[in-house]
Amino acid sequence: MNKTVSFDYSKAAGFLGADELQNFKTITLNAKDTLLSRSGAGNDFLGWIDLPVNYDKEEFDRIKQTAKKIKEDSDVLLVVGIGGSYLGARAAIEFLSHSFYNCLDKSQRKTPQIIFCGNSISSKYIADIKDLLKDKDFSINIISKSGTTTEPAISFRVFKEMLIEKYGKEANKRIYATTDKARGALKSLANEEGYESFIVPDDIGGRFSVLTAVGLLPIAVAGIDIDELMAGAAATKEEVLSKDFEENPSLLYAALRNIFLRKGKNIEVTANYEPSLHYVAEWVKQLFGESEGKDNRGIFPAAVDLTTDLHSMGQYIQDGARIMFETVLDIEKSSTEILLKEEETDTDGMNYLAGKSVDFVNKSAMNGTILAHTDGNVPNLKINIPDISAFSLGSLFYFYEFACGVSGYILGVNPFNQPGVESYKANMFALLGKPGYESQREELIKRLGQ
Amino acid sequence: MNKTVSFDYSKAAGFLGADELQNFKTITLNAKDTLLSRSGAGNDFLGWIDLPVNYDKEEFDRIKQTAKKIKEDSDVLLVVGIGGSYLGARAAIEFLSHSFYNCLDKSQRKTPQIIFCGNSISSKYIADIKDLLKDKDFSINIISKSGTTTEPAISFRVFKEMLIEKYGKEANKRIYATTDKARGALKSLANEEGYESFIVPDDIGGRFSVLTAVGLLPIAVAGIDIDELMAGAAATKEEVLSKDFEENPSLLYAALRNIFLRKGKNIEVTANYEPSLHYVAEWVKQLFGESEGKDNRGIFPAAVDLTTDLHSMGQYIQDGARIMFETVLDIEKSSTEILLKEEETDTDGMNYLAGKSVDFVNKSAMNGTILAHTDGNVPNLKINIPDISAFSLGSLFYFYEFACGVSGYILGVNPFNQPGVESYKANMFALLGKPGYESQREELIKRLGQ
Numbered sequence: 001m002n003k004t005v006s007f008d009y010s011k012a013a014g015f016l017g018a019d020e021l022q023n024f025k026t027i028t029l030n031a032k033d034t035l036l037s038r039s040g041a042g043n044d045f046l047g048w049i050d051l052p053v054n055y056d057k058e059e060f061d062r063i064k065q066t067a068k069k070i071k072e073d074s075d076v077l078l079v080v081g082i083g084g085s086y087l088g089a090r091a092a093i094e095f096l097s098h099s100f101y102n103c104l105d106k107s108q109r110k111t112p113q114i115i116f117c118g119n120s121i122s123s124k125y126i127a128d129i130k131d132l133l134k135d136k137d138f139s140i141n142i143i144s145k146s147g148t149t150t151e152p153a154i155s156f157r158v159f160k161e162m163l164i165e166k167y168g169k170e171a172n173k174r175i176y177a178t179t180d181k182a183r184g185a186l187k188s189l190a191n192e193e194g195y196e197s198f199i200v201p202d203d204i205g206g207r208f209s210v211l212t213a214v215g216l217l218p219i220a221v222a223g224i225d226i227d228e229l230m231a232g233a234a235a236t237k238e239e240v241l242s243k244d245f246e247e248n249p250s251l252l253y254a255a256l257r258n259i260f261l262r263k264g265k266n267i268e269v270t271a272n273y274e275p276s277l278h279y280v281a282e283w284v285k286q287l288f289g290e291s292e293g294k295d296n297r298g299i300f301p302a303a304v305d306l307t308t309d310l311h312s313m314g315q316y317i318q319d320g321a322r323i324m325f326e327t328v329l330d331i332e333k334s335s336t337e338i339l340l341k342e343e344e345t346d347t348d349g350m351n352y353l354a355g356k357s358v359d360f361v362n363k364s365a366m367n368g369t370i371l372a373h374t375d376g377n378v379p380n381l382k383i384n385i386p387d388i389s390a391f392s393l394g395s396l397f398y399f400y401e402f403a404c405g406v407s408g409y410i411l412g413v414n415p416f417n418q419p420g421v422e423s424y425k426a427n428m429f430a431l432l433g434k435p436g437y438e439s440q441r442e443e444l445i446k447r448l449g450q
Numbered sequence: 451m452n453k454t455v456s457f458d459y460s461k462a463a464g465f466l467g468a469d470e471l472q473n474f475k476t477i478t479l480n481a482k483d484t485l486l487s488r489s490g491a492g493n494d495f496l497g498w499i500d501l502p503v504n505y506d507k508e509e510f511d512r513i514k515q516t517a518k519k520i521k522e523d524s525d526v527l528l529v530v531g532i533g534g535s536y537l538g539a540r541a542a543i544e545f546l547s548h549s550f551y552n553c554l555d556k557s558q559r560k561t562p563q564i565i566f567c568g569n570s571i572s573s574k575y576i577a578d579i580k581d582l583l584k585d586k587d588f589s590i591n592i593i594s595k596s597g598t599t600t601e602p603a604i605s606f607r608v609f610k611e612m613l614i615e616k617y618g619k620e621a622n623k624r625i626y627a628t629t630d631k632a633r634g635a636l637k638s639l640a641n642e643e644g645y646e647s648f649i650v651p652d653d654i655g656g657r658f659s660v661l662t663a664v665g666l667l668p669i670a671v672a673g674i675d676i677d678e679l680m681a682g683a684a685a686t687k688e689e690v691l692s693k694d695f696e697e698n699p700s701l702l703y704a705a706l707r708n709i710f711l712r713k714g715k716n717i718e719v720t721a722n723y724e725p726s727l728h729y730v731a732e733w734v735k736q737l738f739g740e741s742e743g744k745d746n747r748g749i750f751p752a753a754v755d756l757t758t759d760l761h762s763m764g765q766y767i768q769d770g771a772r773i774m775f776e777t778v779l780d781i782e783k784s785s786t787e788i789l790l791k792e793e794e795t796d797t798d799g800m801n802y803l804a805g806k807s808v809d810f811v812n813k814s815a816m817n818g819t820i821l822a823h824t825d826g827n828v829p830n831l832k833i834n835i836p837d838i839s840a841f842s843l844g845s846l847f848y849f850y851e852f853a854c855g856v857s858g859y860i861l862g863v864n865p866f867n868q869p870g871v872e873s874y875k876a877n878m879f880a881l882l883g884k885p886g887y888e889s890q891r892e893e894l895i896k897r898l899g900q
Contacts, residue, residue: 010899083761099578103553103563108581113553119758121812122724124838127786128549131558150815151757153798154790154808161791189797206761266716266773267750274572286762293766296827300717300766300773302752307601308569310874311533311656312736316743316750318870323716323750336577340604341611347639348603352884358604361882362571365600367898368877376873388574420768423826424760427818432811434802448817449460 003386004236004395007249009256011370012325015263015379021255025245028255031409035402036241040409042416047203048401051211052233052394059198060226063213066176066196067220071111074174075136078129078159079218080118081143082151083286084206085178088215088397090116091283092229093222095276095393101222111223117159118142118152126158133162139174141221143214145200147179147186150428178213205416207287208401211394225390232394240402250399253327253381254407260325260379261299261411267324269317269378270303273366274331276388278305280396281329287400291408291415298411307365318376325379328370333387334359453836454686454845457699459706461820462775465713465829471705475695478705481859485852486691490859492866497653498851501661502683502844509648510676513663516626516646517670521561524624525586528579528609529668530568531593532601533736534656535628538665538847540566541733542679543672545726545843551672561673567609568592568602576608583612589624591671593664595650597629597636600878628663655866657737658851661844675840682844690852700849703777703831704857710775710829711749711861717774719767719828720753723816724781726838728755730846731779737850741858741865748861757815768826775829778820783837784809 034040036049070077079089093114098104102113117129140163142156163171178198179186190197198213209215211233220226240250257268268288270281281303292298302324304313317326340361342354353361370380383399386392408415430437430444484490486499520527529539543564548554552563567579590613592606613621627640628648640647648663659665661683670676690700707718718738720731731753742748752774754763767776790811792804803811820830833849836842858865880887880894 082758086758087762098581099575100552100565100582102550104582108584115550119761120723120725120755121757121808121815122726123784123786123788123808123812125549125725126788126808131548132550132554134558147797148799150800150811153800154803154811157790157793157798157800158788185797185799192797266771273570275570275575276572282762289763289766289770293763293768293770296769296772298766298770300752300771301763302750305570307571307874308532308536311569311601311871312537312732313739313743313751314874315868315870316739316748318743318873319746320739320743320748321716321750322746334573336573338573338576338608340607343607347597347635347642348607349598349635350600350603350607353604353882356882358571358573358576361600361604361878362573364881365571365874365878367900368879368881368894369874371894371897372873372877376870418765420765420770420826421761423768423822424757424764424815424819427822428811428815429818431814431818432803432806444818444821447821450817 002232002235002391004232004239005249005386005392005399006384007253008382008384009252011374012256012379012381014374016259020259024255024259027410028251028406029245031254031406032251034409035405041414045203045205045208045416047201048208048211049237051204052230052237052398055211055230056199059213060216063198063216063220063226066217070139070176070221071223073137074112074139075106076113076115076133076138077218077221078138078140079114079116079143080140080152080155080159081116081214082119082149084209085143085152085214086116086119087207087279087283087286088210089218091279092210092215092219092224092393094279096224096388096390097222099276112221114218114222118155121151121154126155129159130162138163139176141176141178141217142186143178143200144186145180145206146184147189148184150425176217178217205418207290210283210397228390229394232391233398234394236395236398237402240399250403251406253383254403254410256381257299257325257407258410265299265323265325265379267300267302269324269326270301270329271306271326272329273306273362274388275305275308277329277331280393284400287404288407290418290421291404292411292413294413294420297413306369307362310369317373317378322377325381326373327381327383328366329383329385330366331385331388334362335388452682452685452841454682454689455699455836455842455849456834457703458832458834459702461824462706462829462831464824466709470709474705474709477860478701478856479695481704481856482701484859485855491864495653495655495658495866497651498658498661499687501654502680502687502848505661505680506649509663510666513648513666513670513676517667520589520671521673523587524562524589525556526563526565526583526588527668527671528588528590529564529566529593530590530602530605530609531566531664532569532599534659535593535602535664536566536569537657537729537733537736538660539668541729542660542665542669542674542843544729546674546838546840547672549726562671564668564672568605571601571604576605579609580612588613589626591626591628591667592636593628593650594636595630595656596634597639598634600875626667628667655868657740660733660847678840679844682841683848684844686845686848687852690849700853701856703833704853704860706831707749707775707857708860715749715773715775715829717750717752719774719776720751720779721756721776722779723756723812724838725755725758727779727781730843734850737854738857740868740871741854742861742863744863744870747863756819760819767823767828772827775831776823777831777833778816779833779835780816781835781838784812785838
């Protein structure tokens with residue numbers, strides 16, 4: 001049987017009183033009950049809890065069929081989405097694919113380039129994608145619940161036009177819409193134009209949607225086994241819903257992060273030792289940032305790629321203001337073994353490592369850093385990821401989602417809304433002159449001194 | 451004449467008492483004096499102050515000649531370095547090049563792929579670079595003051611071997627060493643093997659080294675005009691050394707960030723609205739994180755790419771714990787104009803933007819967000835970057851370096867050392883079994899429970 005993600009807080013023991021974690025058990029179990037009894041704030045967004053077993057099998061098969069078609073007829077898949085309609089797929093693809101996936105020659109890659117857009121409003125970025133698409137066959141996966149979010153809507157307009165110029169009437173067969181099942185602008189358009197459509201469920205918020213069609217279609221196009229991804233999530237669901245507090249990775253993690261917050265550790269630094277985990281950490285930042293950063297509270301989520309950033313943020317973590325704890329993502333089994341060799345002249349002094357593997361050096365760096373940061377008064381937690389596989393990643397996604405729901409209820413917020421995201425939008429609409437926002441417009445322009 | 455970077459704190463006025471900034475003037479000018487009189491801590495690392503005018507012109511020409519050779523004989527340049535020997539070049543290349551520089555067909559790019567390595571200890575990453583190099587002509591720029599830093603030393607061993615396998619005796623003509631002028635392992639090796647060498651000056655620390663050969667060689671290979679880069683830095687040097695406090699961008703920025711810190715704003719979020727600025731922000735994080743994160747003090751440097759992260763970290767910034775201020779990087783003039791068109795049926799409701807440029811939308815998002823975050827109690831500062839050009843970037847680099855030196859002295863630390871970076875290394879060496887670290891080894895292994 002495949003291994004699931006596990007959790008290790010042994011190195012943080014020195015930051016906890018003898019009974020401190022036990023004293024936090026009731027609070028944590030109550031939060032878990034609030035979540036599972038669906039009695040807390042935001043309880044109409046809990047579809048993710050049973051998703052790994054309860055997903056729509058017909059749609060899941062259709063995702064695989066569609067991925068097959070895209071792989072056959074496209075050099076590039078443009079994935080148009082922002083926030084939760086972007087980060088999950090990117091996290092999975094970057095973690096599980098070649099480090100230079102999009103840069104390899106076609107013969108080396110075998111599956112389409114995956115280009116994410118509609119996640120910024122940069123004209124340079126859009127123009128550069130146009131260059132990249134030159135003389136290439138491409139398809140579009142537009143992902144938007146409403147179809148009216150500004151960033152993806154702009155990109156979709158630009159690239160849809162390019163697709164129609166290239167393929168004429170056939171363009172519609174190269175557009176895949178992941179959107180609301182019944183309502184909204186994108187759903188209407190998909191119906192009119194006959195786009196193949198997939199569903200963003202009503203009861204799953206963006207940041208919890210990676211295991212719906214939102215994440216699964218692009219992930220499948222990259223050649224990743226989505227059955228394994230779901231199986232990993234299902235295995236961890238089984239564990240974290242049933243295991244006792246003392247053995248439960250998600251509950252322990254949720255408890256400890258709140259304990260550290262209450263001790264004044266306002267920042268969580270999620271640290272990885274494998275560059276391909278970079279976007280997994282970005283996904284984690286969204287998950288916790290949006291779920292907990294509200295009511296003037298919450299842990300500020302930050303991330304570092306190590307050992308890279310030990311030579312940039314490392315100084316601060318070791319010795320700056322003591323306002324953080326660190327959570328390390330450890331991949332237990334590396335995907336490749338590279339052995340270091342003896343050189344005739346030992347100019348660089350590295351011959352003592354001859355015969356050792358690069359991964360042994362990496363693990364030693366990780367273990368040495370955990371102890372150094374601990375000694376520097378930064379509590380260190382560790383999440384063990386068995387290997388670089390879809391199963392492990394599915395397990396990790398679910399571990400985090402469940403921990404986040406529980407952690408948000410411990411914090412006393414609604415972990416499933418994101419009211420703050422509207423503030424910039426309202427100002428932006430007013431400044432853009434959108435009908436209906438006239439009243440704010442004048443005041444904003446005055447404040448800007450324009 | 452080219453415009454330099456400017457600084458705007460008008461939107462932060464509401465967070466400052468009437469005389470607060472004036473009251474901070476003396477402290478700030480004293481810190482500037484400490485820096486310029488070279489009387490403060492770390493004053494043997496101030497070579498960067500005069501660098502934009504005082505650089506070695508002979509070496510500068512040789513960098514250009516070498517870049518020309520590499521462009522002619524290489525499909526790929528491997529840049530081997532970590533920390534300050536990595537981030538400056540990457541920041542410049544990503545800011546000033548095509549968004550998909552490394553992924554373009556050779557015919558579209560014209561200059562070599564630039565691949566950074568030796569900045570992690572991932573065997574997967576190394577193996578993937580080997581794939582990428584298959585059937586390609588490549589060269590190596592190894593950047594290391596000592597030549598014994600573990601991460602680059604490992605990568606250099608692996609890829610030097612690959613280079614020798616491919617080119618035999620000619621391999622040495624494809625290795626470029628940026629290192630100490632006289633001493634150290636890499637300098638010795640370069641002398642023995644006859645590598646073309648460039649200098650890491652003794653009086654410039656890694657994070658201040660982007661305008662030395664450390665940054666300039668890879669930047670030049672990417673086809674960027676390094677004369678313009680230096681000219682931009684020189685223009686801002688002229689300004690920030692001479693302008694009065696009230697008109698001085700670096701001094702005002704240094705003062706305000708310390709004022710906010712003393713009000714409990716422990717985190718600075720550097721925000722950009724152009725994805726290509728991502729690594730400039732990483733460079734900023736190193737610059738301030740290593741310079742100020744010490745003695746259990748300093749501002750925690752974080753960064754967001756917007757509007758991307760308005761849909762992830764945006765909720766937290768708007769409404770989470772009020773422990774941060776935000777510094778926006780605004781590119782005043784975009785490099786491309788893309789006009790939005792009217793569509794026949796306005797399904798997505800975007801027709802109100804027809805005839806407007808994508809950049810107008812981006813600027814409206816930026817301005818709307820600055821006001822929204824300000825209203826959410828996050829003081830906003832803004833750095834205006836005239837355009838996407840080497841001159842502007844040189845100006846920005848110097849603006850930040852000078853502000854950092856002053857800010858560090860205001861904080862009361864040595865801004866030019868990084869003692870905390872050694873802690874993980876010592877532990878790592880002990881765990882690796884490096885001769886000389888035997889005494890710590892046993893205790894560390896015991897603590898790890900291995």
